[in-house]
Amino acid sequence: MSLRNYFSSPTEPALLLAAAVFVAGAWVMPAWLAFLLTLALAKALVVLGVVIQMRAGLVSFGQALFYCIGGYGVGLASQYLGVGDAFALLALGTVAALLMALACGWLLTRYREIFYAMLTLALSMILYGVLVKSSALGSTDGFNVSPPSFLGWVPEGDARKRTLYLLTVFVAAAVAMGFHRFMVSSLGRVTEAVRENEIRVEYLGLSPQRMLFANYVLAAGVSGLGGGLTALASGHIDPDMAIWTTSGEFVFIAILGGTGHVVAPFIGAIVFSVLRTFAIQEAPNTWQMTLGITLLALILFLPKGLWSLVDRNKPEVSA
Amino acid sequence: MSAIILETRGLTRTFGAVVAARELNVRIAQGEIVGVIGSNGAGKTTFINMVTGYLPPSSGDILFDGNSVLGRKPRDITRMGMARSFQVAQLFPKLTVMENAMVALVAAEGTQPSFLRPLDTPQRREQANAIFEEFGVSRYRDALVNTVPQGARKLVDIAMALVSRPRMLLLDEPTSGVSSEEKFALMDTVMAVVRQYGVTVLFVEHDMEIVARYVTRIIAFYSGEIIADGPPKSVLGNARVQELVIGHDLNVNSAVGENA
Numbered sequence: 001m002s003l004r005n006y007f008s009s010p011t012e013p014a015l016l017l018a019a020a021v022f023v024a025g026a027w028v029m030p031a032w033l034a035f036l037l038t039l040a041l042a043k044a045l046v047v048l049g050v051v052i053q054m055r056a057g058l059v060s061f062g063q064a065l066f067y068c069i070g071g072y073g074v075g076l077a078s079q080y081l082g083v084g085d086a087f088a089l090l091a092l093g094t095v096a097a098l099l100m101a102l103a104c105g106w107l108l109t110r111y112r113e114i115f116y117a118m119l120t121l122a123l124s125m126i127l128y129g130v131l132v133k134s135s136a137l138g139s140t141d142g143f144n145v146s147p148p149s150f151l152g153w154v155p156e157g158d159a160r161k162r163t164l165y166l167l168t169v170f171v172a173a174a175v176a177m178g179f180h181r182f183m184v185s186s187l188g189r190v191t192e193a194v195r196e197n198e199i200r201v202e203y204l205g206l207s208p209q210r211m212l213f214a215n216y217v218l219a220a221g222v223s224g225l226g227g228g229l230t231a232l233a234s235g236h237i238d239p240d241m242a243i244w245t246t247s248g249e250f251v252f253i254a255i256l257g258g259t260g261h262v263v264a265p266f267i268g269a270i271v272f273s274v275l276r277t278f279a280i281q282e283a284p285n286t287w288q289m290t291l292g293i294t295l296l297a298l299i300l301f302l303p304k305g306l307w308s309l310v311d312r313n314k315p316e317v318s319a
Numbered sequence: 320m321s322a323i324i325l326e327t328r329g330l331t332r333t334f335g336a337v338v339a340a341r342e343l344n345v346r347i348a349q350g351e352i353v354g355v356i357g358s359n360g361a362g363k364t365t366f367i368n369m370v371t372g373y374l375p376p377s378s379g380d381i382l383f384d385g386n387s388v389l390g391r392k393p394r395d396i397t398r399m400g401m402a403r404s405f406q407v408a409q410l411f412p413k414l415t416v417m418e419n420a421m422v423a424l425v426a427a428e429g430t431q432p433s434f435l436r437p438l439d440t441p442q443r444r445e446q447a448n449a450i451f452e453e454f455g456v457s458r459y460r461d462a463l464v465n466t467v468p469q470g471a472r473k474l475v476d477i478a479m480a481l482v483s484r485p486r487m488l489l490l491d492e493p494t495s496g497v498s499s500e501e502k503f504a505l506m507d508t509v510m511a512v513v514r515q516y517g518v519t520v521l522f523v524e525h526d527m528e529i530v531a532r533y534v535t536r537i538i539a540f541y542s543g544e545i546i547a548d549g550p551p552k553s554v555l556g557n558a559r560v561q562e563l564v565i566g567h568d569l570n571v572n573s574a575v576g577e578n579a
Contacts, residue, residue, distance in 0.1 A: 185432070185435055185436060185438065186425045186432035186436055186437070187431075189421070189432075190432045192411070192414065196411035197409055197412075200479075201422075202393045203394070203397055203402070203403060203409070204397065204422065204427075205397040205398045205426045205429075206432070210431070211432070214434075218434075
């Protein structure tokens with residue numbers, strides 16, 4: 001079987017190539033850059049969850065709920081269950097996020113537009129409220145996450161950071177390839193159809209709510225994974241992972257990158273992380289203003305996000 | 320007489336004090352092409368909306384193939400074999416005509432859409448192309464739906480309803496918004512396909528020329544009630560229908576022509 005047959009589109013080999021470049025970079029880039037990219041890629045996974053909801057016509061202002069559950073799932077399993085393996089911890093964090101999504105998805109996917117946005121926000125703020133009031137979970141300070149092992153191997157110092165970076169790159173590449181397939185899959189395209197005309201989807205014999213529910217659970221899973229990776233990389237979790245400004249940041253990155261392609265959230269997350277790092281360094285008292293002006297400029301000049309710079313040569317199809 | 324495919328018993332719908340449909344008793348046999356006529360507010364669309372599950376009736380029952388559809392969701396009724404199109408074509412405007420058809424094909428497969436199998440497969444593309452050929456919209460297949468002409472949009476809308484090979488099709492004003500030059504061509508195309516598939520059709524229409532040419536039976540509505548029901552010549556020649564629905568005398572022989 002040729003490569004052409006194996007890959008569903010040029011996106012997949014391009015993702016593998018990008019992953020190879022990121023992997024090679026692990027041995028040449030400074031530690032601070034590897035750390036920044038680890039967090040950026042982890043955030044990109046959460047943003048991917050926001051993006052697939054946007055493609056279905058729904059904006060989640062509460063995706064931090066699953067980001068936080070993923071992070072706390074990792075932290076709690078490490079602290080209280082004695083789980084030390086990074087893969088097992090990530091699996092537990094992701095499963096915790098999926099379970100939460102299964103529990104509240106049926107309710108949320110009955111709502112649309114601002115009601116959906118506000119309900120997602122409300123749920124994440126309920127979690128935030130519970131966490132800040134819970135001294136057993138570290139209250140506002142949160143708690144530290146022990147350094148993980150990797151299938152029995154316990155690297156130290158820079159090797160640990162590099163391993164976490166590499167793990168994040170592999171996970172991000174695998175998720176991106178999977179989500180690329182999802183976005184062109186029957187379900188992925190039908191959720192876009194739901195955004196365009198829900199009544200028509202219903203009269204074709206499909207349940208729009210069921211499509212949105214599946215989409216919501218998928219978004220939660222990938223966001224939980226992002227939260228888990230963040231917890232492992234930063235070694236700390238706190239209730240701010242669930243606060244509304246964190247969710248707002250994910251929406252910001254989704255707008256920055258665009259929703260047109262699976263790669264867009266990764267571009268958005270990396271650009272955002274670099275921009276914020278430099279904004280804090282160069283203008284520590286006004287860095288939020290820098291981000292605000294960037295968002296304003298983006299909406300004015302690139303309303304479809306940075307991805308539209310890549311996609312702009314694609315011809316408009318008309319009759 | 321063929322088996323009854325759709326039957327309504329005492330179907331009533333009120334909106335506050337307004338009675339939009341009153342005690343409607345309709346029996347439609349398999350293979351019939353039925354036109355529903357009536358002035359604005361007569362209850363035609365309310366009737367279609369109740370039958371297809373969009374609007375719950377206040378009282379009465381609806382039987383499709385002998386089974387009550389009361390309380391069922393539109394998608395369940397579609398899966399039972401009753402499809403519909405809309406007065407304003409209900410499509411996915413930012414998807415191409417091909418993608419619209421493929422979404423309809425996925426729905427018609429009767430299974431839940433796959434997470435990983437692509438929407439665009441050679442098999443679905445082939446099926447969609449065959450549908451486009453039948454409906455004469457092949458040249459628009461790669462265009463975004465919101466850029467194609469109104470007549471073609473209507474055809475795509477009806478084609479999507481027929482993709483699941485329903486046994487009954489309800490059309491709500493299929494020629495509304497279509498130019499007078501295009502309307503007969505549109506209806507010729509649709510009717511050729513539904514006859515080929517053996518689909519029972521019930522359609523709401525304001526245009527008496529269209530109704531008279533294509534239907535085998537007419538049901539005339541006025542103020543939520545049925546005032547006439549029968550062959551086109553008898554209903555269109557009915558003085559009450561001419562006064563309350565058509566609004567003028569109609570040369571019935573000329574309008575009905577050979578369809579009488």
